[in-house]
Amino acid sequence: VPEDFGRRLPYMMRMVSNALSLQLERALRQFSLTHAQLAALAHLGLESPGALSGAELGHRAGVTAQSMSAAIASLLERGLVVRAPHPTHGRRLDVQITASGLELLDRAQAATKAVEVRALAPLSPDQHRELRAILRQMMIAMDVYLPDSADVR
Amino acid sequence: VPEDFGRRLPYMMRMVSNALSLQLERALRQFSLTHAQLAALAHLGLESPGALSGAELGHRAGVTAQSMSAAIASLLERGLVVRAPHPTHGRRLDVQITASGLELLDRAQAATKAVEVRALAPLSPDQHRELRAILRQMMIAMDVYLPDSADVR
DNA sequence: TAAGATTGAAGACTCAATCTTC
DNA sequence: GAAGATTGAGTCTTCAATCTTA
DSSP states (O other), X not given: OOOOGGGSHHHHHHHHHHHHHHHHHHHHHTTXXXXXXXXXXXXXXXXXXXXXXXXXXXXXXXXXXXXXXXXXXXXXXXXXXEEEEOSSOSSOEEEEEOHHHHHHHHHHHHHHHHHHHHHHTTSOHHHHHXXXXXXXXXXXXXXXXOTTSSOOO | OOOOGGGSHHHHHHHHHHHHHHHHHHHHHTTTOOHHHHHHHHHHHHHTTSOEEHHHHHHHHTXXXXXXXXXXHHHHHTTSXXXXXXXXXXXXXXXXXXXXXXXXXXXXXXXXHHHHXXXXXXXXXXXXXXXXXXXXXXXXXXXXXXXXXSOOO
C-alpha cells in the first residue's frame, strides 16, 4: 500500500498555495497584471526612486530571467515602468517604476489584500506568526529571495 | 510608501511553494509525470482496487476537470490506468490504477520523498506539526479536498 | 436542470540557446 | 569565461463552450 499522499506537506502546501494564487490571479485580472508583474512593481515600489535589473527582479519574484523579461516588456508598453542603461555596466538595464506604476500598484495591493485577509481569517494571531516564521526559515534554506536577509546584491 | 510586499504571507507562501514545486517537477521528469498525473495516480492508489471519476480526481489534485481530462488521457495511453463506464451513471467514467501504474507510483513517490525530506530538514518536529495543522485549517476554509475530512463524495 | 467529459483558444511559465558586454 | 537580456520551442494550466446523460 502506497504512502498517504494527501497528508504529505508538499501536497498540502501546493493545494493551499494554488487555491490562493488562483484567487489572487482573478483579483489581479481587472488590472491586467500577472503575479510576476505585480511582484516586479511591488519590489520596484519599495526601491523607488531607485532601480533594479531584470535579473534581480526575476530572482525576487521567483521566476526565471526569461519570464521576467516578458513581464517587463508588458509593463514598459503600458508606461508603468521605464528603463535606462546602467551607468557603468554596459549590458545591464535599470528598471524604475513610474508615477502611474505606483498608482496602479496601490490599487492592486488593496485588491489582493482583501483576498489575503479572507484566506488568513481562520488562523489565530499566534498561527500567523508561526506560519510566517516557518516560511521564512524555508525561504532561507531554499535560497529564495527574502527582504533584509542580509542581501548583498 | 507602499506596504512591504516581501513580508506578506501570500508572497512568502508562493515563493516557497513554487520553489518546492519546481524541485518536485524536476524529480518527476524522469518518470514523465506532471504534478496532476502523480496526484491522480496517488489518489487512485489509495482507492485501489476502487475507482474514481475524472471530476473527482481533478478536485483532489487541485486542478480543473479539463486539465485532469488531459492528464488522464496520457496515463491511459501508457497503460498506467484503465477506464470503464460507471455501472449506473451513463456519462460517468470510472478510472482505476493498473499494476504497472502502482509500480510507477511507488518509484515516483520515493523520488519526491527525497525532495520533501531535504526541504523540510530546517524545521523542527514541532514546526512540522504546526505547519501541517495550519495548512489543514486553510484547506478546510478554502474548501479544498482534504482526506478524511468527512468526505461524502 | 445539473453533472461529467471533452475540445479549442489564450496565457504564463520553464528550458535551451544566442547575443552582448565586461 | 561570466553575467545580463532576449528569442524560440514546448508544456501545463485556466477559461469558455459543447455534448451527453440522468
